[in-house]
Amino acid sequence: MRRIWDAPGGVHPPDNKAQSLTSSIGQLPLPEKLILPLTQHVGAAAKVCVSVGEKVLKGQKLASASASISAAIHAPSSGWITAIEERAVAHPSGMSAPCIEITCDGEDRWIECMGYPDYKQATPPQLRNLIADAGVAGLGGAGFPSAAKLERGTHMPVDTLIINATECEPYITADDILIRERADQIIQGIDIISHLLGTPKTILIGIENNKPEAIAALNHHCQGSGIEVVSFPTKYPSGGEKQLIYILTGKEIPSGHLPADLGIVCLNSSTVFAIKRAVIDGEPLISRITTLAGEACDINRNYEILIGTPVSHLLAQNAFHPELCSRLIMGGPMMGFSLTSSDVPLVKSSTCILAPSHTEIPDDDPVQACIRCGLCAEACPASLLPQQLYWYARADDHERLQAHNLFDCIECGACSYVCPSNIPLVQHYRSSKADIVNARTAKATAAVARERFEFRQVRLEMADTVREAKREARRIVTEKAKITSPTTTQPSGSSAADIIKAAQLRGTARQASPEQQRAKLERTLMAAEMRLKEAQQRLLQATNNASVDQQAQQLASVEAAKRKVEQATQRLTEVSH
Amino acid sequence: MAFKQVSSPHGHARQSTGQIMQLVLLATLPGLLVLSYQFGWGLLINILIATTAAISAEALILKLRNRPIEFYLRDYSAVVTAVLLGLALPPLAPWWLVVVATAFSIIIAKQLYGGLGSNPFNPAMVGYVVALISFPIEMTTWVTPVSLLAADVSHPGLLESLAIVFAGNSPVDGVTGATPLDLFKHSDGLLVEQIYQNNSLFSRASFAGVGWEWANMAFLIGGLALLKARIFTWHGPIAMLGTLALMSMLFWDGGSSDSPGSPVMHLFSGASMLGAFFIVTDPVSSTVSNRGRLIYGALIGLLVYVIRAWGSYPDAVAFAVLLGNFAAPFIDNYTVPRTYGHSKSRRATDKEKSE
Numbered sequence: 001m002r003r004i005w006d007a008p009g010g011v012h013p014p015d016n017k018a019q020s021l022t023s024s025i026g027q028l029p030l031p032e033k034l035i036l037p038l039t040q041h042v043g044a045a046a047k048v049c050v051s052v053g054e055k056v057l058k059g060q061k062l063a064s065a066s067a068s069i070s071a072a073i074h075a076p077s078s079g080w081i082t083a084i085e086e087r088a089v090a091h092p093s094g095m096s097a098p099c100i101e102i103t104c105d106g107e108d109r110w111i112e113c114m115g116y117p118d119y120k121q122a123t124p125p126q127l128r129n130l131i132a133d134a135g136v137a138g139l140g141g142a143g144f145p146s147a148a149k150l151e152r153g154t155h156m157p158v159d160t161l162i163i164n165a166t167e168c169e170p171y172i173t174a175d176d177i178l179i180r181e182r183a184d185q186i187i188q189g190i191d192i193i194s195h196l197l198g199t200p201k202t203i204l205i206g207i208e209n210n211k212p213e214a215i216a217a218l219n220h221h222c223q224g225s226g227i228e229v230v231s232f233p234t235k236y237p238s239g240g241e242k243q244l245i246y247i248l249t250g251k252e253i254p255s256g257h258l259p260a261d262l263g264i265v266c267l268n269s270s271t272v273f274a275i276k277r278a279v280i281d282g283e284p285l286i287s288r289i290t291t292l293a294g295e296a297c298d299i300n301r302n303y304e305i306l307i308g309t310p311v312s313h314l315l316a317q318n319a320f321h322p323e324l325c326s327r328l329i330m331g332g333p334m335m336g337f338s339l340t341s342s343d344v345p346l347v348k349s350s351t352c353i354l355a356p357s358h359t360e361i362p363d364d365d366p367v368q369a370c371i372r373c374g375l376c377a378e379a380c381p382a383s384l385l386p387q388q389l390y391w392y393a394r395a396d397d398h399e400r401l402q403a404h405n406l407f408d409c410i411e412c413g414a415c416s417y418v419c420p421s422n423i424p425l426v427q428h429y430r431s432s433k434a435d436i437v438n439a440r441t442a443k444a445t446a447a448v449a450r451e452r453f454e455f456r457q458v459r460l461e462m463a464d465t466v467r468e469a470k471r472e473a474r475r476i477v478t479e480k481a482k483i484t485s486p487t488t489t490q491p492s493g494s495s496a497a498d499i500i501k502a503a504q505l506r507g508t509a510r511q512a513s514p515e516q517q518r519a520k521l522e523r524t525l526m527a528a529e530m531r532l533k534e535a536q537q538r539l540l541q542a543t544n545n546a547s548v549d550q551q552a553q554q555l556a557s558v559e560a561a562k563r564k565v566e567q568a569t570q571r572l573t574e575v576s577h
Numbered sequence: 578m579a580f581k582q583v584s585s586p587h588g589h590a591r592q593s594t595g596q597i598m599q600l601v602l603l604a605t606l607p608g609l610l611v612l613s614y615q616f617g618w619g620l621l622i623n624i625l626i627a628t629t630a631a632i633s634a635e636a637l638i639l640k641l642r643n644r645p646i647e648f649y650l651r652d653y654s655a656v657v658t659a660v661l662l663g664l665a666l667p668p669l670a671p672w673w674l675v676v677v678a679t680a681f682s683i684i685i686a687k688q689l690y691g692g693l694g695s696n697p698f699n700p701a702m703v704g705y706v707v708a709l710i711s712f713p714i715e716m717t718t719w720v721t722p723v724s725l726l727a728a729d730v731s732h733p734g735l736l737e738s739l740a741i742v743f744a745g746n747s748p749v750d751g752v753t754g755a756t757p758l759d760l761f762k763h764s765d766g767l768l769v770e771q772i773y774q775n776n777s778l779f780s781r782a783s784f785a786g787v788g789w790e791w792a793n794m795a796f797l798i799g800g801l802a803l804l805k806a807r808i809f810t811w812h813g814p815i816a817m818l819g820t821l822a823l824m825s826m827l828f829w830d831g832g833s834s835d836s837p838g839s840p841v842m843h844l845f846s847g848a849s850m851l852g853a854f855f856i857v858t859d860p861v862s863s864t865v866s867n868r869g870r871l872i873y874g875a876l877i878g879l880l881v882y883v884i885r886a887w888g889s890y891p892d893a894v895a896f897a898v899l900l901g902n903f904a905a906p907f908i909d910n911y912t913v914p915r916t917y918g919h920s921k922s923r924r925a926t927d928k929e930k931s932e
Contacts, residue, residue: 008917011590094582242917255918328580333587340582354587361588363581368594368652369694372860374810382917385865388909388925403927405916413586420594427584 002204002230005250007243009381010235011414013170013334015210019300020173020293025181026303028317033082034102034308035345036062036073037089041137042144043069048100054081057111059284062100065132071145071348072135074284076306079104090311090330090344092337099345102308113282119192127196127279134278135285135348140164140175140239140268141331143349146275149265150196158265161200162248163190165207165214165269166239169332172352174289175269177302179207179214183221186269189276190227197265203227205269206244208234236334237412241266243381255408290350292318295357296325305346311353312342326361329354333361334413368421376415376425382408386415386425393428398436406432455553462557465531469564472524476571479517518572525568532561598653600808601855604799605660608851611795612664615788616720617732619668622742624660626672630679631659638688654693658682661701661855665848665895666708668720669733669753672742674712678704698902699862702895709895717891721754722788725777757786758847758891761838769832769839785845793850800854809860812867814853816874817881818844824882837886852881852894862902869905869912876908877901 038045046063050056056075063073083101088094116122116130132147163186167175179186194203205218209231218229232238232247242253245264253259259266267275270289277283286307293300298319305314311328329336330344332352346353376386385404392400409429416425539554612620635655639646662679682704690696709716723732730751733741740746755763757778764772773779778787785793804811825843830836843849848856857863857874864873877897884893915922 013588013590092584246917252918254920255916257918325580327583327587329587331585333585335585336587337585338581338583338587340580342580356587364583364589365593366648369692371594371597371654371694372863372865373594373597373808374860374865375807377865377914378807378810383914384916385913387865388913399928400925403923403925404913405919405923408916408918411585416589417586418590418592420590420592420597422589422593424584426586430584 002228002248003250004230004232005247007235007238007246007381008383009379009414010237011379011417012234013236013417015234016170016293017173017176017210020171020291020302021177023301025177025289026301028303028305028309028314030077030104030106030108031306031309031313032104033310034076034079034104034306035087035310036076036100036102036308037087037345037347038063038073038098038100039089040073040143040307040347040349041071042142043067043071043148045098046070046073046135048084048098050081050100052081052084055079055105056081056102057109059111059113059286061133061135061284065135065145068151069145069148071137071147072133072284073100073307074135074286075102076286076308077102077104078107078109088341088344090337090339090347090350094340115280115282117280119279120195124196124198127192130279131275133284134274136271136274136278137285137348138268139270139274139288139348139351141335141349141351143347146267146271149260149267150193156260156263158197158200158260159263160202160204160249160265161190161194161197162245162259162264162266163203163205163269163272164239164241164244164266165205165211165218166244167211168208168234168236168239169334169336169352170236171293171354172291172332173293174291174302174351176211176214178270178273178289179211180217182273183214183217185276186218186273187221187225187227188280189272189274191225192275192279193265193267193272200265204248205229206238206248207231208238210234237381237410237414240381240410240412242410255405285348288346288348288350290314290346291352292355293352294325294329294355295360296321296355305350307348308345310343310345311339314346314353315342315355320355324357325355326358326363327356329356334417335411364424365422367423370419370421370423373420375418375420379414379418381412381414382410384409389432390423390425390428393432396432396435398432398439401432401436406436409433451550455550458553458557462560465560465564469528469567473567473571476517476520521568521572525565525572528561528564528568532558532565535561594654595652597808598657600806601657601803602653602660604803605664605796605855607795607799608792609660609664611792612668615722615724615792616668617723618735618738619670619720619742620664622738623666623668623670623675624663626675626742627659627663627666627679628656630676631655631662631683634680634683635688638684639692642688642692644692649692652693655683655687658687658700658704661851662704664851665701665705667716667718669738669741669748670715670718671745674708674715677711678708680704681707694861696861697906699856699859699898702856702898702902705895706899709890717759718753719756719759720748721752722778725754725781725787727751756847756891757782757789757842758838758885761842762885762891766834768834769836785842789847790845793845796850796854800850800858803854803858809858810867810870812870813857813863813874816871817853817857817878818849820875820878821849821882824879824886828882828886837882843882843885847885847892848894849881852877852898856894856898857901862898862905864905864908864912866909866912866914868914869908872908872912873901873905876904 044067047066048063050062058075058078060075061072062075065072079102082103086096087099089097128147128150136146138144165175165179207215215231222229230248237243238247245259246252251262274285287304289302290305291302292314328339330339330350330353370387370390372387380386389404389406411426413426535558539558632655636646639649659679662682666675682700686698686700686703687696730749733748741748760776760778781787782790784790821843822840825840828837829839857877864870880897880900881893884890884896910925913922913925
């Protein structure tokens with residue numbers, strides 16, 4: 001028996017999973033239009049590779065990954081591209097973002113798919129490319145591009161592969177039903193990933209003990225495969241990546257690091273299913289299992305929906321009563337966000353659409369004072385002190401917030417859930433995090449501006465010294481001219497006394513002027529040497545703590561000063577000879 | 578159609594602040610019943626006067642502060658303060674004493690700081706200390722426990738009690754007397770054994786002191802019920818009681834004439850249990866982390882013992898708690914728990930490393 005570690009904190013909200021598990025995975029009729037946001041994942045937006053008016057086939061690539069952390073997007077059904085423009089997307093702020101609109105032709109005709117059933121012959125980079133090309137991103141809700149996650153595993157040997165089938169959010173049963181019905185394909189997916197990662201020593205499937213059917217299905221298919229199915233007591237948020245890794249291995253991911261840094265890769269079970277489809281069947285990620293739940297819909301059930309299906313289409317097919325609905329949530333009740341409109345499309349990370357009635361999730365009660373009862377601290381899975389964070393968030397005390405590790409908050413909502421005073425704690429933390437990030441950005445911008453200003457100062461100084469040197473040179477030239485002028489322009493027909501006087505003057509000038517000249521040149525040399533010394537010192541400082549730009553610029557000023565010293569020395573020697 | 582925009586999580590556990598306060602009130606019932614049995618109607622009258630005064634004072638200030646009165650009264654925090662104060666003040670104390678103490682608690686110690694959640698000191702204890710310092714005679718006159726009354730004397734009835742409280746009638750001789758802690762403090766030069774033999778407060782007690790031992794036992798039961806209901810954690814109360822027991826063991830001195838008393842006497846006398854489970858656990862004025870609560874509780878236990886043993890007051894819970902309240906923010910700075918993914922806990926005063 002594998003040891004299970006008990007993660008700190010956590011809450012036990014009613015799980016409400018039975019409602020959507022009464023029937024098998026359903027299919028929806030094809031919607032009239034599909035809307036595909038270019039950003040359905042963590043990272044850079046995908047780059048469009050089709051144009052308006054083009055006819056596309058089901059599975060055809062519409063946009064490709066534009067960076068190492070990005071994911072491609074494919075046509076979920078055949079039809080015409082009717083628009084590429086900003087549309088309202090599923091986002092907590094209700095914002096718009098670039099989307100591709102497909103008007104379906106109803107034929108649902110596939111492009112030719114190149115599967116790779118013999119994946120054992122493929123090299124890890126080939127498999128990763130297949131997965132990247134299929135646009136697979138984490139289907140558990142976060143949407144991290146899977147190929148990038150598997151890429152990270154190459155920096156360090158992966159010894160533990162964890163499949164996250166926890167599904168700790170109430171209401172959501174998408175992973176559960178997928179495992180019940182297609183456990184064999186998930187195991188195939190695990191085999192592919194295991195091969196890709198160089199056969200990790202330990203392969204675990206983590207699942208909460210409130211899914212006995214799914215556990216049985218997994219156990220059935222895992223027999224003799226070396227994959228271990230580990231069930232543990234139900235507690236929210238055990239399905240958080242950090243929490244699950246701790247529960248299964250007792251290891252904590254150090255703050256600011258990734259699981260891969262500990263040789264662990266953690267993937268959601270539905271993502272594994274998508275990887276199986278991508279590799280063995282050659283089918284890109286164009287559909288997912290989404291749970292529809294809540295009392296405002298007569299039918300609660302899981303659907304295999306096409307990515308891009310408008311939420312309204314899903315609701316319309318299931319006898320939705322808007323007047324009964326207290327709010328429309330994408331995701332689960334703990335971490336999901338409310339949708340202001342049902343016109344937005346379902347995306348790769350849409351685990352659930354929850355349409356609760358007013359009795360099911362009533363409007364929030366008014367906020368009362370925080371009495372620091374500490375229930376939130378008991379519930380926090382990261383062992384933070386939410387009550388202190390709350391006070392500091394209200395006081396905008398960024399220093400204290402960071403000292404209390406605000407950025408280790410995973411926004412699971414357990415604190416707000418237990419708060420007897422109905423304080424929207426998570427909202428306060430989100431807003432404070434954004435404030436701190438903004439302040440950091442502002443500080444960085446100011447630092448760049450300062451750097452520029454300093455660079456300008458040095459540049460001006462350099463120009464000054466150059467000008468001064470030129471002036472000096474000019475003066476020397478004019479002085480030379482002055483000394484030589486009496487000899488060249490001798491007045492003719494002058495008296496003998498005048499000639500003698502002139503000769504005397506010439507003599508004194510000849511004697512005095514080299515002295516003066518040398519003294520002057522020596523002073524110039526000294527000044528130039530001083531400047532060189534200063535410039536060298538600045539360069540030394542710059543090599544310790546300044547940017548590359550600054551260093552280069554200091555180096556330039558040292559060179560300039562050196563040149564000046566050389567010039568001065570040369571002139572001095574000329575004069576002395 | 579447009580839907581409501583609300584931030585996650587959606588839905589809450591069904592326990593409100595008002596309900597927590599009501600549970601606390603419920604948990605004081607065993608103690609209240611035992612105390613009333615032992616000392617007569619006085620305590621109930623105290624509580625009624627205190628509750629009326631607290632609600633009126635709270636409503637008045639809320640009105641002055643332009644806050645919705647009914648909404649804030651429903652958090653029951655004023656009632657909790659009033660009940661705790663009513664339990665702590667001597668039975669049959671004059672009505673104005675109770676009113677002054679309660680009004681001070683609510684107006685000065687709570688509302689002037691910003692109301693519930695913002696007060697640095699436990700309001701009930703502030704009210705108690707103000708009364709104790711201002712009216713020492715009234716505050717140190719306790720009623721004799723029922724089992725120690727002479728055969729021809731009994732506690733005043735309800736009407737008689739009301740007359741004492743409101744009209745200032747004097748109670749019958751023999752109805753008032755010292756408390757065990759009081760008696761112990763003023764029995765200098767006697768061996769502990771002699772004190773126990775000479776005074777019926779001790780000689781007729783089951784284990785600690787007549788009247789008080791069972792009242793403390795009842796508060797302990799109420800407190801354990803709250804602990805079971807997870808209203809607070811064990812850290813504060815156990816640290817306080819543990820330190821109190823440890824100190825009284827260390828200085829027990831074999832029961833010599835200098836001994837400040839046995840651990841059992843200290844644990845089950847005065848406001849030990851009421852303090853440990855109903856005052857130390859006040860979340861607003863205490864520390865926030867479990868480690869902090871251990872230190873906070875231990876500090877209060879230590880101070881209770883120091884004041885009882887070597888100070889000039891027989892009981893010390895109120896003073897000790899207020900001193901603990903002073904220290905709480907400081908303790909909080911050094912007891913931030915270790916966060917997931919960090920090797921060490923940080924100080925609350927840590928500065929972020931500049932990059």
